[in-house]
Amino acid sequence: GAVVSQHPSRVICKSGTSVKIECRSLDFQATTMFWYRQFPKQSLMLMATSNEGSKATYEQGVEKDKFLINHASLTLSTLTVASAHPEDSSFYICSASPLTTGAVTDTQYFGPGTRLTVL
Amino acid sequence: KNEVEQSPQNLTAQEGEFITINCSYSVGISALHWLQQHPGGGIVSLFMLSSGKKKHGRLIATINIQEKHSSLHITASHPRDSAVYICAVRGGGADGLTFGKGTHLIIQP
Numbered sequence: 573g574a575v576v577s578q579h580p581s582r583v584i585c586k587s588g589t590s591v592k593i594e595c596r597s598l599d600f601q602a603t604t605m606f607w608y609r610q611f612p613k614q615s616l617m618l619m620a621t622s623n624e625g626s627k628a629t630y631e632q633g634v635e636k637d638k639f640l641i642n643h644a645s646l647t648l649s650t651l652t653v654a655s656a657h658p659e660d661s662s663f664y665i666c667s668a669s670p671l672t673t674g675a676v677t678d679t680q681y682f683g684p685g686t687r688l689t690v691l
Numbered sequence: 692k693n694e695v696e697q698s699p700q701n702l703t704a705q706e707g708e709f710i711t712i713n714c715s716y717s718v719g720i721s722a723l724h725w726l727q728q729h730p731g732g733g734i735v736s737l738f739m740l741s742s743g744k745k746k747h748g749r750l751i752a753t754i755n756i757q758e759k760h761s762s763l764h765i766t767a768s769h770p771r772d773s774a775v776y777i778c779a780v781r782g783g784g785a786d787g788l789t790f791g792k793g794t795h796l797i798i799q800p
Binding site for chain 1: 726734777779786787788790791
């Protein structure tokens with residue numbers, strides 16, 4: 573089946589550091605990738621929709637200058653947490669929808685997630 | 692914005708029992724997903740439904756579009772089924788998912 577990878581799987585950094593998380597679709601192309609965040613014991617929340625070749629669409633309350641998204645190709649989207657602070661500590665997970673016959677399907681494949689801890 | 696409610700929040704059952712997890716949502720959707728999340732955080736997509744019923748092994752998922760309700764059933768439950776089960780809905784084809792809070796299932800041997 574379709575595979576989505578994320579790197580790194582875990583990162584611990586000091587406050588003020590910028591952290592980049594990569595999301596790759598390994599065996600399919602995706603014009604759209606999604607970034608989600610999950611705080612401990614809470615449900616997943618959509619942060620932003622990453623569109624290949626155009627600007628990302630951010631959900632209400634998500635700072636676009638803090639969570640920088642770049643979808644440079646049909647298989648790679650990156651999320652950069654700029655000047656991370658302890659409150660940004662969370663589990664970040666991406667998903668991607670395969671591009672088939674030019675139409676966006678509803679199927680989503682999830683990456684394994686990245687656990688970010690900011691000290 | 693769609694509101695997704697799951698019940699129960701927590702469920703502990705004995706091995707072999709038939710399990711039902713329910714999900715309701717407030718606004719029409721293009722698809723509903725049932726996901727499984729293990730303690731490490733990784734998410735596995737179990738089903739994607741837009742109508743009717745799907746079966747995979749011991750798992751069955753149903754959806755009633757008119758009533759905006761879906762159920763996930765596990766037959767002959769096993770301790771390895773212990774996980775958090777999450778219902779998620781999608782509005783349009785290019786929309787991200789809206790998630791329920793999940794059902795924490797524990798199957799005791």
